Amino acid sequence: MEMEKKKLIQFKNIVKDFDGQLVLKGINLDIYENEFVTLLGPSGCGKTTLLRILGGFLEASEGHVIFDGEDIAQLPPYKRELNTVFQKYALFPHMNVYDNIAFGLKIKKMSKDVIEQKVLKMLKLINLEGFEKKDVTLLSGGQQQRIAIARALVNEPKVLLLDEPLGALDLKLRKEMQYELKKIQQEVGITFIYVTHDQEEALTMSDKIVVMKDGEIQQVGTPTDIYNEPENRYVANFIGESNIIPGVMLEDYKVQFDDIVFDCVDFGFKEREQVDVVIRPEDLDIVKEEDGKMTGIVKSVLFKGVHYEIMVETVPGTRVSVNMQVTKEHDITSSDASEKISANDFYVDIEDVKDLNDAEIIARADAQAWETQEDEYISISKIEYDIKEEIGTYPVTFATSNGTSVSIDVFVVQQQYVENPKANEAIAAFNFFKTVDEIKESAALDTDLKTWANAQSWKLSDESDVEISNVEYDFDPDHITAGTYQVTFSTQGREFKIHTTDIAEEGAEVGLTFFPEDIHVMSKMGF
Amino acid sequence: MNNKKFSRRLILGLILVFFYFPILYMLVFSFNGSRSLTSFDGFSLQWYEKMFSDRNMMEAIYYTLITAVIATFISTIVGTITAIGLSKSKRIVREVVQQINDLPIMNPEIVTAVGLMLFYVSMHMEKGFLTMLLAHIAFCTPYVILSVMPKLRSLDPNLAEAAMDLGATPAKAMWKVIVPQIMPGIVSGALIAFTMSFDDFIISYFVTGNGVKNISTLVWTMSKRINPSINSLSTLIVIMITITLLFVNLVPMVKEKRQKQGRPISNKVFGIIAVCFTLVIGSVLVALKGGVGSSSPEDAIAKYGSDTLKVYNWGEYLDPEVNAAFEKKFGVKIVYDTFDSNELMYTKLQSGESYDVLVPSDYMIERLIQEKQLQPLDKSMIPNLSNLAKGVKGLQYDPDNTYSAPYFWGTVGIVYNKQKVHKTDLEKEGFNIFHNTKYKGHIYMYDSERDSFMMALKALGYSMNTSDKKELKDAYDWLVKAVDIMDPEIVTDEVIDAMINGNKDMALVYSGDAAYILSENEDMDYYMPKEGTNLWSDAMVIPKNAKNPKLANEYINFLLDYEASMKNTLFVGYASSNEEVLDEASSEGGEFDGNHAYLPRVGYAKDEIFEYNADVKKIISDYWTKVKIAK
């Protein structure tokens, strides 16, 4: 079958730039007769641009579009044997349903009875018989959608271009229309080129999916190919949900990740090649700890209807612990008792000393002043300090305009941080000082603790930020008393997403298992 | 592709030429060295000098600006507040208010204007600055509401609630939350209001009075005679509007650009610019105001009870220096207003406006005397009455000068081009030459019902004071025929410049205008038909409701004096009522020596003076409207 099909459209090295910005970077793509082809990618990937070049609304900067063996670069849209269904349908608001569908035929000056016959046939195809005289603007989204398709198809094009045609419809209608579109395509037997960013739509309808990113094609293949054998991390991520783990291909059929060697069915990689490994969430099973190929702790369980989505952490993240010294009240009251002022000691990294200014110091010391009577904040008008870029302790004094003042200590220290080369991460935090009230009054304690401790985490390779996802402590914030407490900050470790009908309990130690054929090994993406 | 681009450019080019050529033309000729509007005779700033020294123009600019500023300010605030209120009102209230609010926008301006005029008259409000300002606020506010409403509609309706939920008072919620959101609407509303007020003519024309004029109404009264100062004034307006618009359009652009470059302009800078702008306008206003009223009024107030004198005279009928001299001598301020027909003056008087001195014509004085609208002159204050020329002594409407002191006098006759019109034709046909198709398309008729009917009646051999319905009908038919077969142009004062330029061959004009035409164009001559003509005189009177009659008598005496009379007759070209001046100007070596039009024909039996007859007046004014329509 495949061999009999004829190439209908060939894109040959299509390049398009808008004002120097490359939108298409040399697209080569063949499209065959009677195919349902989907161009899939996020917005800005160039898929619509490619479609508009084919439709004749844009000219390619470089390359050729061969249609039925002919280069059509110079052909204006109205002479091309293809029709488009526009994103928002572009139905002519001043014409009724019949006139909209008949438009192309009237332009071709066909005889009236032929037009009528064809239009009625189309209305039957799209299931809108009897709608001829209706005002198109009064129809529902789904009906307008079908009219737009009929208006294009009635011209009997060799190719129908559809530019995100279902984007404006609600979820339920969209599902119905997906089915209907596929049906229509099979009935009329012409090539559909369909542009969407919805991977599910692509998987449901297409004979062939073209995944695009940043003006380049990432992968071309059938929906099963693309789902099961994604070519790279990007495609795997874009199509369906997946766990993607960096690993090393030791030899054919052997891949290693997270320090464990697994059997797989992939081959043909270089020895010790750095690869990405994909495991689809539905391919993982939760078993008893001792039966698993990996073990981990259940972090969360979400009910998703037909299945549970369970997150299991197999490798813990990078952690650091600091001391929180909790003191009682430390407000200073003015001599006439009309106002109060307070501030905390704080630690600062020697490298950050140069960045300290009045506002920064007030923020870090959490310095505040207020009227006792009205309980209204007043501003801190004076701040005295002399902090050097040397390790040591320095006094700082804050004062209001009335002269009420408070002094604190600033500890300049060499910041300690924890490195975790395996996870390519580092994490750091400072000891800090707080009052009982401040902790009790905190509305979002985890976030406040991160701020107070100035906790940070970063990638060792490029110093980009890493999220600190866990804050642990062993005190009861509502009943805390003065004293020293340990607070631990940690990053996300290795987590697997599992779709399963079996339930597991949060916090439980479990084993994870899968079949070798469920692992798919991909080359690393080139940058 | 190129072809398409070319035609597009051509279309745009042509329309822009169409738009800007007249404006450019005006701009260029405001620097003309001569009076001409067609040939450029060297660069000169004289028209600008004239403009800046012309108190009328300066006053007009002042009133235009002050009205526009105040009206914009008030209507912007009121409009914004109302729009906010409306957006929270019940649907029915909102719709009714919006419907009514649309009326001044949708209605023809003239209807709004007429309505406001009737309103002021019924409220017995004296027309002037206040009436104009209120009217401007009335028609500006709807535009502000119209431009603010859409912004409010697109606003989250919960914004004010949110602000108040967070502790703002309603006033604060409005000022801090709603107003900043709808600022673009408010600004564009204010801009529309400003230009609407600044440019308004029709409404101001109907509701202003007492010498208060804005630029438009001033241009309207001046536009009949070629006056290149109008070009200077227009140039000034064009420049002001262009600067304002550029400012409004450029500021957001600059702001955006700076923001893109990461150097946003703080609101403080805008505040400073706005303050500077206001200061400039303010100081211009103060400067103008200073120019407007600079005399020291204390003495005058002590002597006459008031330091202002309101004079209502014909347009172009007085040398401005004369008024200036009077103001200087007596330390008073003259509010000087002009009209171009007796009827207009009468209507204005009826609408309740008060003047101290009027200068109506003979029959109108007769009417005013009959209607007891005048007060007698205080002859003890007017010794100069003894200087009157013979021709204006003992006139039948007021033989003893009880109520009136003649100002200018003359006849009505035909100015003709000696090169084109045979004097024999004139002598043979008299006024019937206006039926001689040899001159078809080459004549002007004067837009005055009286004088047109005078011509017709005289041509038919009737008395011009007839009250015979049939004779009047005959005269009407005569005029309709003239209009029908001669294709004349019916004009008012523009005839003067037109005849000087020799645009047409013949025109019915007042002798004084004829004298001016003759002195400017040698080809022209003046003919008084043998059938007789209208021997008219315009005289100064004091209406009953004058507020400053004492000063009015003083003014009349001043104008009858040799010096003022001489200045005026030289400036205007009409025959003076002062015997000495009349002799001097017309005798050898005088300004009007040999000018056939200057000295009126005295003692010719067929010449008549108009008498007032209410019924006839109504008939001929209806007839005249119809003659004009018939054209």
Next chain:
Amino acid sequence: MKTFKRLTIPYIVWMVAMIVIPMLLIVLYAFTKQGNDVVSLQFTFDNFKKFFTDPDFLKTLWLSLRISLITTVLCVCIGYPVAYAIAQASPKKRNLLILLVTLPMWINMLVRTYAWIGILADNGLINHILAFFGLEPTKLLYTDFAVVLGMVYNFIPFMILQIESSLAKMDKSLLEAANDLGANRFQRFKNITFPLSLPGVVSGITLVFLPSVSSFVIPKLMGGGGYMMIGNVIENQFISVGEWNFGSAISMIMAVIIMISMYITRRLDKGDDTVRARKGGNVQ
């Protein structure tokens, strides 16, 4: 929300005084005899009878309608291509062009019209140019031509801006769809662009026709003292003749004529209005 509602009260009072009462006064004057005061109102239909039975007044009405109609037609014929050309320009140029079209509108109508007098006068620029080429001078000022020119000059920006905005607002995908379905440029204009810009044309027509039918400034400046359109008759009655009752009646007649024509154009426009509104709804 009561506080906010109360904000409208001052303006409602003001509006009644300055908008409603003046309108009612016109009606009152139109239906009463001259010279009576409020105490002894004498109702009459004479003022209307006078207008409608006199062929001469009807003639002014006819002249006003004819001149405004010609003006409107010319404004559409000239304004459309201009608006089309502006809408086709790049956004930057478009803004500049719109500013250039708007700018003259901000300048006093009287001043702008006055400028034409020097150009059209018998001894004016055009006749000078004609004379230079040895051509017979033509009478330009104080003709129908001059009046129509003055009106087109003053009112065409409204037309251009209305049409331009309806063209610029047009959904570009509709034009692409027409091309896609086989329409060439001309067919596309005829079948899609023009019909869809009609609402703009209709509101342009309203904005040109209304001021021209009621104008009295342009006829007087460009048509001369003898040029009587209905606005001039009103002005004449109020300013020179002093027959306020008759003048009020004519004002009322004019207001009614305008209301009728507004109603008709709104009806014409309505179909498209709903289309536009609905279309907007779908796009979201």
